[in-house]
Amino acid sequence: MMRQTGLLDGAERLRERLAEGGLLTCPGAADALTARLVSDAGFAAVYMTGLGATASRLGTPDLGLMTQSEMADQARAMVRACDLPVIADADTGYGGPLNVRRMIQDYAMAGVAALHIEDQESPKRCGQLAGVRLISPAQAVDRLRAAVAARSEMQVKTVLIGRTDALQPEGLSAALERAKAYRDTGVDLVFVDGVKTRAEVDAIARGIDGPKVISLVDGTDAATLRFTDLQEMGFSVALYAVTALFGAIAGMRMALSGLGQDQRPANPPPATYAEYAGIVDLQGYQQFSHDHEDHS
Template sequence: MGDLLGGVRAPRARLRELLAAPAPLLAPGAYDALSARLVEQAGFGAVYMTGFGTTASLIGRPDVGLLTGAEMVDNARRIAAAVDVPVIADADTGYGNALNVVRTVQLYEQAGVAGIQLEDQVMPKRCGHMSGKALIEAGEMAAKVRAAVAARRDPDLVVIARTDAVAVSGVDDALERARAYADAGADLLFVEAPTTEADVEKVAAALDGVAPLVFNWAEGGRTPPLSLQRMAELGFALVIYPIGTLLAATAGIRALLAALHRDGVPPLDGLPSFGEFTDLVGLPEVQELQQRFGG
């Protein structure tokens, strides 16, 4: 876990090691520091900071480009500080042109993330599984990818290039764009929201050997929910599960509040005890540091 006095960590080098492994790296979504700690505690090797969940948790609104880059970076900083495993963060469109991307990458890097994801939508963007998306020109996005690669101060920072072309201009254009982004230096390619298993297979086959691939197991989204075995067979290097933690938290809070409203007493069955929760958020470490340093 992300201790207050943790040792020197190398999350970016670790992320590259995990992505190079034969099996896909699984990265559940986290929308805040607490959910990130829960992902780490469950034994996963990486955390994915979801833009959808960040928007929902910070302002209670949909993922339609309402958050600023500064708000996203602040959330990434808190999440990265809370865990020891690598954090891959959604950086939306980079919040402007290629010059803006330079600063975006450097701010995310300073925040401590191990990887960032950039997409080729027009600002303001939309969640990749919503309708009404629009794309920038492929050449403009390739320039953003080149800027991102040039801007990183740590060469181990992983740059993920996402294309949303499947829903706008079709699978073939998405593949052409993905190749251009790989040529521009992207470390991983992310073809968002194919709607059939045949399209997923086409993407995997067409981009085999071009760059490692990301599969978005978007809970309830447009992409069919493939098994882990099938995703491994297709050669995906990274599988993200962006909003399951957010949906689970929403369901749990809704059920607790409904019972409280109905009965006047919150149901405690199945909830962690007070002591279990304070252990989770690091109270024993705080107590040890108080004894060590006083105060």
């Protein structure tokens, strides 16, 4: 049978999961196929990474090149493809209060369970990069308040996350102060991005009360922390934005290099057509088509 997606109830299911407490671990997905693999791996939610979505869709770095409509479309495809709540990157909200309002509406209609809005200037850039430019704390608070108001106006349950990218350009103290201010806007969780060390993760855990998000990037000192460590620190959500993407890059490079050197695909292949068919639920789609064919 074709899997049932959480198109209409993803936000409610995510809220129930967060209310249970403990750590929610969310691998990143660049596209709908990866979202299915995250689901098959047994995780409880999937993260639509803006970096991954940009790489998959445009083949470019994460420098604010994806438009609001492109991001919402990418998220919609993931929601349709898997049965997990989708937490989505919403960049800077894509403009002023009216743009934020439209973004909340489009993401909610796409079935997104949660989204985060950051305090960068537009065009934004990946939080791990140097040269991040921030708006003022007051402007960021206004941006988040617009999102909270839009959610209330539309009577949707989308989980809102206030993100600050102040850690690298302004330092830990400034990032913590921004996160605390964002927490008071009515968002559900706060998120200090750009962490690179275990010490930074520990300081964020100690410095911010209440529900909070952490994002760990493969290859950094911070990413050596285990799920149990993060749970003990009091984090509610852990995002692993690039783990699947970096793994896919390595796998594709290996397959293509082997094809070029050996002049034929690997035998046996790293994955079979039967495995692929299972991931995309080919049998379920074929059965549905057969059951509803016109036999007149």
